[in-house]
Amino acid sequence: MLGTGVLGSQIIFQTAYAGKDVVAYDINDEILAKLPARWEQLKPFYLRDLPDATPESLDAAVSRIRATSDLAEAVAEADIVIEAVPERLDIKRDTWQKVSAVAPENTIFATNSSTLLPSDIVSAVDRPSKFLALHFANEIWRNNTGEVMAQEHTDPAVFEEVARFAEEIGMVAIRVKKEQPGYVLNSLLVPLLDAAATLWVRGVADIDVIDMTWRKATGAPLGPFQIFDVVGMTTPYNLNKDSSDPVKREFAERLKTDYIDQGRLGVATGRGFYEYGD
Incomplete structure (x- = not known):
């Protein structure tokens, strides 16, 4: 798993919870040092939302996670590499060029x-037939969709293999039939969030009136803010900061x-547009 932010860490933990060994990669050890605390933050949500979750099964999930800031080590034995780095095309292309090597x-x-098409990125990889998109919703353990979307060079057998992988880690595999910015979920969600903003x-x-309405x-159950x-502030910031729309x-x-700048990053930090308790 490349990237250990809000959604990246959820993908890591859910995949390990499903019984798979996972290597968590990020760019430095300082970031990785925060992961044990993230696992402790996620455990209560699993206990609350999943009837089969136990303290023992969650500890077992953590035991299947290994973290490293060495990219070659991270992917050395990987069957699948999932990337959740910042939502910028230059960063994603650079990441995949390095992974390909x-x-x-x-x-x-x-x-x-969330917003870029796999065809936007595929030129950066050395295996176009094995490159596609696998998109997850936030709070992956209960909002368990895995949207699988190919680009024109993706091998259909690889597409189905990734759909099966999504199901193996507890997702409902959503087979997206053609490339669509935002897939199915964000094609529905983003217009709502843009309108609220x-x-x-x-x-x-x-804000509270918009949400209540x-x-x-x-x-x-939730308003747009x-x-x-839940999404976190970084993703909408990156998506909007260079927009042509004032x-x-x-x-x-x-x-x-x-x-x-005030450390109010959303649910993950306990403060965003709203304050959150334990």
Whole structure:
């Protein structure tokens, strides 16, 4: 697993919980040193949401995780490499070029990119037939979808192998029939989040009012800003900071100044648009 942020760490833990050995890679040991605390944060959610989770099964999951900042070591014996690095095309391409240079020939490559198409990235890999997208939703242990999306060079057998892998780690495999920015989930979700951000930036309504309106009128369990807190502030910031839309750029600036710079990164840090307890 490349990347140990909010979603990357969830993918790591869920895959290990499903019984597979996982190597967690990130760019330095300082980042990796935070992982044990992340596992302790995730355990109560598994105990709350999954009837079969026990302290023993969660400890066993942790025992199947190994962390390293050495990329060659991380992928040396990998059957599949899943990438969840920051949502920037240059970073993703650079990452996959480096992985291609050290990964075994049989290794399958999968990007978890939320907005970029696999065809945007495939030129950076040395095995186009084994490259595709595998996208997860946040809170992966209960929002358990795995969207599988190929690009034109993906071997159909690899596509099915990745779909089976998704099912093996407890996901409902969503076979996306053609490339679509945002897959199925984010094609539905992103317009909602963009509309909420616009309402806030333009001063139409306050955050709590926007969320309450959506919950009351639709019966949804979370409002859009609560969803932002689950996703974390970094992803929407990166997606909006260079936008040609001035409203989206202002939204990113507010995220940076009022939230990211203040350590309010969302549910993962206990503070975002809202405050969260234990």
